[in-house]
Amino acid sequence: MRKQSPKFTRLALALQIAIAVPATATAQQLVVTDGTTQTASGTYNTGTTANAPTLVAIGDGSTITGSGVSATTAGTSANAVLADQKGRIQLVDSTLKTTGNEAYGALADDFGVVKLTNTQIVTTGATDAHGAVAFAGGQMELAGGSVATQKGSGVAASGPGSVLTAQGTKVTVAGAVEGSHGATAQDGGVIRLGPGTSVEVDPAADGNGHGLLALGAGSQIYASGATITTGAGTG
Numbered sequence: 001m002r003k004q005s006p007k008f009t010r011l012a013l014a015l016q017i018a019i020a021v022p023a024t025a026t027a028q029q030l031v032v033t034d035g036t037t038q039t040a041s042g043t044y045n046t047g048t049t050a051n052a053p054t055l056v057a058i059g060d061g062s063t064i065t066g067s068g069v070s071a072t073t074a075g076t077s078a079n080a081v082l083a084d085q086k087g088r089i090q091l092v093d094s095t096l097k098t099t100g101n102e103a104y105g106a107l108a109d110d111f112g113v114v115k116l117t118n119t120q121i122v123t124t125g126a127t128d129a130h131g132a133v134a135f136a137g138g139q140m141e142l143a144g145g146s147v148a149t150q151k152g153s154g155v156a157a158s159g160p161g162s163v164l165t166a167q168g169t170k171v172t173v174a175g176a177v178e179g180s181h182g183a184t185a186q187d188g189g190v191i192r193l194g195p196g197t198s199v200e201v202d203p204a205a206d207g208n209g210h211g212l213l214a215l216g217a218g219s220q221i222y223a224s225g226a227t228i229t230t231g232a233g234t235g
Helices: none
Strands: 030-032 037-040 043-045 055-058 063-067 070-073 081-084 088-092 095-098 106-109 113-117 120-123 132-135 139-143 146-149 155-158 163-167 170-173 183-186 190-193 198-201 212-215 220-223 227-229
Touching: 030 037, 030 063, 055 063, 055 088, 081 088, 081 113, 106 113, 106 139, 132 139, 132 163, 139 155, 155 163, 155 190, 183 190, 183 220, 212 220
Parallel strands: 030 055, 037 063, 043 070, 055 081, 063 088, 070 095, 081 106, 088 113, 095 120, 106 132, 113 139, 120 146, 132 155, 139 163, 146 170, 155 183, 163 190, 170 198, 183 212, 190 220, 198 227
Antiparallel strands: none
8 A cells, every 4th residue: 555645844934924913812923033932822813824823933942832822824834833943832721723725733843842731733724734743853742632634644743853742632634635644754753642642544534544654764653552543444
């Protein structure tokens, strides 16, 4: 059976930073690039603007923290959360939603760090709308919560030094097509699925969606106390 390789890309750093505004209950976008720590609160929504993530931390020391936050995007390549170039984002009891193509729920890129606790991620874009991704040395940590995708991998780590960990997290992939898998480690990425984590791929995937998929030298997936469920013909 041919294994389909999902596409992972970094967001263009245009980032629509010009529309960044201070954190308020109805803020459109929160961007931190100056090495400070800011607190996100309330609802953020960048609408249909392409390449416009809602919560963005770029650069060493730049940090966003928050609880009960809602971050939504509908644009192409518009991630709900982006930690880049050693930036850090830590959210608790929050909701991240994207509906655009190639729009991730959460991306830790270029040694960025994202920590999500009891947080829901939902992505419904038609192509490469992955849930939670560690890319190019990024670190993604999920504790509890859930990740639900339709046309993308639920969780992924791509590139040397990229690590994604999940414990007690429910990962579901519906309507799986080529490149849509429960957990994908690619090009040297590492995934660690801990106790209480479940990964479920749509039984209708008919071989296109794999529960766990490691591609490329050094790519590794560890599962301890995790439950993996796939449809007929998947692996």
